[in-house]
Amino acid sequence: MLDQKRKRLVVVGNGMAGMRTVEEVLKLDPDFYDITVFGTEPHGNYNRILLSPVLAGEKTVQDIMINDDAWYVKNGVTLHKGKKIVNVDRRRRQVIAEDGTVAEYDRLLIATGSNPFIIPVPGSHLPGVVTFRDIHDVDTMLAAARAGKDRHAVVIGGGLLGLEAANGLMKQGMRVTVVHLLDSLMERQLDKPAGMLLQQSLEERGMSFLMEAQTEAIIGEDRVHAVRFKNGTEVAADLVVMAVGIRPNVELAKKIGLYVERGIVVNDTMQTYDPCIYSIGECVQHRGATYGLVAPLWDQAKVCANHLVGLGYARYQGSVTSTKLKVTGIDLFSAGDFQGGEGTEDIVYQDARLGVYKRLVLKDNRIQGAVLYGDTASGSWYFQLLRDNTDVSSFRDVLLFGEAHTGDAGHGATNRVADMASDVEICGCNGVCKGTIVNAIIEKQLYTLDEVRAHTKASSSCGSCTGLVEQILATTLGGDYNPANSKKSICACTEYSHDEVRATIRQQHLISMDQVRDFLEWKNPDGCQKCRPALNYYLISTWPAEAVDDYQSRFINERAHANIQKDGTYSVIPRMWGGVTNASELRAIADVAEKYNVPTVKITGGQRIDLLGVKKEDLPKMWADLGKAGFVSGHAYGKSLRTVKTCVGKEWCRFGTQDSTKLGIDLEKMTWGTWTPHKVKLAVSGCPRNCAEATIKDYGVVCVDSGYEIHVGGNGGVKVRVTDFLCHLKTEEEVKEYCGAFLQLYREEAHYLERTAPWIERVGLSYVKKRVVEDAESRAVLHARFLASQVIAQVDPWAERAVGGKDQHEFQPMKEELA
């Protein structure tokens, strides 16, 4: 349509980086640019990472195409295949191709990738000497392998690329010798023991190695026939593959005068020194680093597109990378700094016979690096812990055995997702099988957990299968999988994380959602159903006296103060302090149930009574009746204090050691009404028999003869987690103070929708102990803040609506037309 109004984006380079950026641009604003792409190869865009499986005969070229010609047409992108850009007129904003084609741009994106490094030895340009970079190289190698029987290939370079090439050639029937300059393979990704294991298993498959061998010359007249080394030995060769490394392709950038060091230097927005020219991928140098892996591309492309369409808030801050070798049957994973250094500690597991080696490098109880060989199932978990900088001290003893051993009873036993049949159910909440997820990943080209969630719903409800879904992504995508979707933002409305948003609310003294969204430049002025409840919670918990609770940003249950059911009716649960009731209360509940024709009355797991199937219009009237009998809201619908479960304690029980019932009631009177990041449940058991199940509660008290044992961070539910023991206390007053301090710390520092269990696993029990147990002043201050916020929070929301007339519009239809 109005083409002249659109800006023009020219992309030099039709590889993964450039095209990913184009895809991101189209996603953000499909009408912003007229897009023209120049590529030197005569194909559409393909997944270079998967050239190894093509060489090995496990995939075809067609399998690895990302965007075929039809895609470019459909998206209105002009593609010039096989045209090399030889110059750019920066003043007139034109690119000039070898064949004279000229294209004008408003923004230019240089994504020229990298070139394989050719060792400058005599004979390196002989026919039969190839690199391993594109489809053409693969074709050359396949032709050499099929040219005769018992052909011999020499692969120079024992790194990731070299080994994948060697493996592929071997699969194609060639004898293969890998020549490596150093004494250990893949030294940039593996430590020596893992390198040795890898060499062993490749030797068992028939690969030969020449270690510490320096190539002197490639010999041959019209074609390669041997390789000679510095020590004088010669090895016959029908094919030589040079895979010693890559160099950023900066030829064009240099020629047109952009600032270039090792790569094209870009800032955190992927902009070069020419403000109209952006660059991404293997050709760039960002904060001194160049990347030769695919993972950082996704992050870079997102940021670059964000700026290209003028949004202007995303920022690339570098990537932590992880590596997997794509050789079938060899499991290898490495991430971060695995060499170690001053102040680091190693945790090592080694079983040469089983061919398993795991090494984790820790510093201050946080994972710095990981090398896994033979069993890489936990790779993505370690990588997650590494990127989140998680304190692992509380589960350090079982860290090496993987996530399944950290108390995750949900899916713990089945963590080898690769072995699962495709009809095995992965997500129990939404009934999604492995096959469905795998198909969606392949057909819809999904790369991230969020994309899988959006398309399949797997892992989008309770989240307990997230680890499994990530493993399916990892096994399906292989090297394409990038768990490093950098930090986790609250939602798609912002790039900021929970912690960043919260810190800003506190530091800038922001007291309304509009202020937060303005200050942090939210993408959607209204926010969305994910961030609004979170922001509302952060505001009212940080500034309880100032921030106004925005009911339109609360989930319906908290807006209506009742639980919505699947048919649109609601359930009503009055508070029953400590689970104790009496005849007149029960009579009142029975009367209400009859008066409003409540179809189901049920005892809950939290020792109270649930009235199910109530019409929304009846809620205020019912609350009024319940209020007359002394009942207040049980908050069974909220991210708030739910129940305090108790046993009968020493008043009746022959084993009871303390008055657990009274203590439970006191705790409930102190804590009811508080809003928290997620639901909170308490319990008090009168003796270690623990009839109130205090050790699966957020704050559990187990009475003993000498006082009270305090347990924290437990929950039942999908992922059962037993509490951690916090401390032993002497008096009821202490139990209350510790409870207030613990809950306040959780209220102030946990992410919205994070229960105490994952919160403690994230920050570490030792941190909680430091703030609540060891530092008396910190504890007193936290407890005081909790009590102060309770002054405002402890208003019965039912009474406000039943007799106070608040929010009447919520419960009445605007209009009713009768039949």
Next chain:
Amino acid sequence: MSGRLEQVSNEQLRWVEAGPLVDIPVLGSRVLRFPQGDVAVFRNRQDEVFALRDRCPHKGGPLSQGIVSGRTVACPLHGWIIGLSDGQAAAPDEGCTNHFPVKVESGLVLVGLPPSYD
């Protein structure tokens, strides 16, 4: 346009007075109850008003109870995002619910109902 909007001309619509605009909370919704089923009227921050059949195309959840942002509402049951102006579910979900024309005259909200709501 939603495929499920009945093909009716303007003359066939029955314009029903829902009530004053100010009675609908900003970024909120109210229910109009008809024998043929509930209609949810929504008001967004720009004071645009929309009307949808109060049933999510997924499992019939009451859209009037959802969180409104921009021109969408999130169903309270399973979080489907439904467009307020066309009743369409946002990708990758698929489905739609009926939408009705709305006008605001001197502060009063009017909803145009098709003959099937007579």
